Amino acid sequence: MSQYDLIIRNARVLSSDHDRLADVAVKNGKVTDIGTISGDASREVDASGLILTPGGVDVHAHIEQMSGMGLMNADTFETATRSAALGGTTSVVSFAPQSAGVRLSHAIADYHTRARRGAYIDHAYHIILNDLTAAHVLDDLRELIARGHRSIKVFTTYNIQLSDRDICEVLAIAKKAGALVCVHAENDGLIGWTKDALLASGKTRPEHHAISHPRLAEIEAVDRLIRFAEFFATPVMLFHISTSEAVEAIRQAKARGVSVWAETCPHYLFMTSEVLKRSGVEGAKWMCSPPQRTKSDQGALWAGLSDGTLDLVSSDHAPYRFDETGKFSNGTDVDFSKIANGLPGLEVRMPLMFDAMVKERITASEFVAWCCSKPAKIHGLPAKGDIQRGFDADLVLWNPSEQILYGENDLSDNVGYNPWVGKTVSGKPVSVLLRGEFVVEKGVLNGHPGQGVWIDRPALGITTKATPAAEYTEATT
Numbered sequence: 210m211s212q213y214d215l216i217i218r219n220a221r222v223l224s225s226d227h228d229r230l231a232d233v234a235v236k237n238g239k240v241t242d243i244g245t246i247s248g249d250a251s252r253e254v255d256a257s258g259l260i261l262t263p264g265g266v267d268v269h270a271h272i273e274q275m276s277g278m279g280l281m282n283a284d285t286f287e288t289a290t291r292s293a294a295l296g297g298t299t300s301v302v303s304f305a306p307q308s309a310g311v312r313l314s315h316a317i318a319d320y321h322t323r324a325r326r327g328a329y330i331d332h333a334y335h336i337i338l339n340d341l342t343a344a345h346v347l348d349d350l351r352e353l354i355a356r357g358h359r360s361i362k363v364f365t366t367y368n369i370q371l372s373d374r375d376i377c378e379v380l381a382i383a384k385k386a387g388a389l390v391c392v393h394a395e396n397d398g399l400i401g402w403t404k405d406a407l408l409a410s411g412k413t414r415p416e417h418h419a420i421s422h423p424r425l426a427e428i429e430a431v432d433r434l435i436r437f438a439e440f441f442a443t444p445v446m447l448f449h450i451s452t453s454e455a456v457e458a459i460r461q462a463k464a465r466g467v468s469v470w471a472e473t474c475p476h477y478l479f480m481t482s483e484v485l486k487r488s489g490v491e492g493a494k495w496m497c498s499p500p501q502r503t504k505s506d507q508g509a510l511w512a513g514l515s516d517g518t519l520d521l522v523s524s525d526h527a528p529y530r531f532d533e534t535g536k537f538s539n540g541t542d543v544d545f546s547k548i549a550n551g552l553p554g555l556e557v558r559m560p561l562m563f564d565a566m567v568k569e570r571i572t573a574s575e576f577v578a579w580c581c582s583k584p585a586k587i588h589g590l591p592a593k594g595d596i597q598r599g600f601d602a603d604l605v606l607w608n609p610s611e612q613i614l615y616g617e618n619d620l621s622d623n624v625g626y627n628p629w630v631g632k633t634v635s636g637k638p639v640s641v642l643l644r645g646e647f648v649v650e651k652g653v654l655n656g657h658p659g660q661g662v663w664i665d666r667p668a669l670g671i672t673t674k675a676t677p678a679a680e681y682t683e684a685t686t
């Protein structure tokens with residue numbers, strides 16, 4: 210019998226702590242050895258000229274989820290995760306939203322059934338809360354956190370927002386139970402007022418969507434959530450940061466020790482709001498919230514990633530077809546506020562960032578940190594996001610000399626358009642392994658729906674740090 214199941218030989222191996230030519234051995238789905246390996250394996254792959262990275266960890270993707278407008282998105286677990294796998298992502302955290310009349314525990318059970326049937330890659334869920342008065346909601350929440358669902362998502366806008374009072378409640382519970390609270394942080398009042406003013410003056414096109422989400426809406430809500438994180442001394446993850454001012458607020462918060470994490474997304478790093486100005490309603494393809502901003506914001510986002518102010522890059526995959534089932538479910542002749550928000554990103558996030566590495570805009574260790582190891586660490590995915598002994602053998606073999614020219618409709622999700630059409634990236638994920646099995650081999654999908662498993666995410670350690678909030682909780686308990 211062979212010593213290993215698989216040895217990948219002569220690859221340039223990138224991990225959180227090394228960049229070197231090496232062999233990687235896999236046994237029982239785990240990385241067991243890295244270096245010059247003399248043992249034998251049932252299968253050996255010569256990876257000369259290729260780059261081996263950890264499988265991508267995308268901790269922000271909407272899959273089989275109802276939008277704030279009550280619209281089911283276009284992807285199932287099968288279509289979303291096959292697309293993710295083909296783009297070099299092997300773990301995804303999507304959302305299990307609370308919905309009226311359904312217990313949270315049932316919502317999670319329903320997602321388990323769907324994902325178990327369809328997912329090509331490993332997965333977990335953030336629990337979205339929108340009504341703390343629903344029966345059993347807080348008991349279910351505590352129970353679910355204890356059972357390995359250790360993150361919560363709340364909104365400050367989007368028709369499903371919680372009040373500040375309720376966000377405080379969630380933060381207090383999360384702190385005690387060991388969960389990470391993730392936030393879509395934009396000020397609802399500012400957005401609502403601006404949107405109404407634009408519509409009243411006849412500014413109804415997709416490009417006006419960008420103006421309807423003033424940068425101050427993000428700045429105000431980010432500032433507020435930072436103060437809340439400080440008050441409760443519990444970690445907060447700020448999703449999809451888009452403005453330079455928010456980056457600066459997070460930088461200052463981190464400098465004074467606030468436990469705040471932050472992500473940004475490829476569509477803020479590589480696009481500006483100019484994309485919304487295409488003729489007719491074409492711009493709707495790129496509409497998302499917050500919207501793309503300016504070149505100068507892009508610079509601030511890259512600088513924020515480089516100095517550790519921003520922690521990671523997620524896709525915010527939000528799939529809506531460019532037709533009456535998706536973007537135009539309210540009709541094509543409608544104002545921007547009635548067009549579904551979001552663009553697909555699961556398949557392109559890793560190649561876009563890999564390309565930035567090949568072009569030396571970012572380093573190899575930054576690529577691994579932002580796309581793989583930090584998302585896994587911050588969101589508590591054990592044994593994911595790195596190439597280390599004992600870690601899951603979730604691996605991607607890239608050919609850095611191959612290029613991808615994105616076309617109109619060449620992604621494997623169910624969205625029907627590619628928002629990156631016309632862009633060429635250097636580096637192709639030729640083979641992708643999930644726990645040692647080839648999900649993608651030589652560019653061809655080789656896995657099967659249901660191959661992915663749920664990732665148990667143990668609760669965060671409970672902090673003993675003294676906090677402003679403790680004064681009150683101790684007095685009342």
Ligand code: DUC
Nearest residue numbers: 393497498527550551
């Ligand atoms: N913004 C989000 O916050 N979620 C999904 C889509 C979008 O544009």
Ligand code: ZN
Nearest residue numbers: 393448449498
């Ligand atoms: Zn959001």
Ligand code: ZN
Nearest residue numbers: 269271525527
């Ligand atoms: Zn989102």
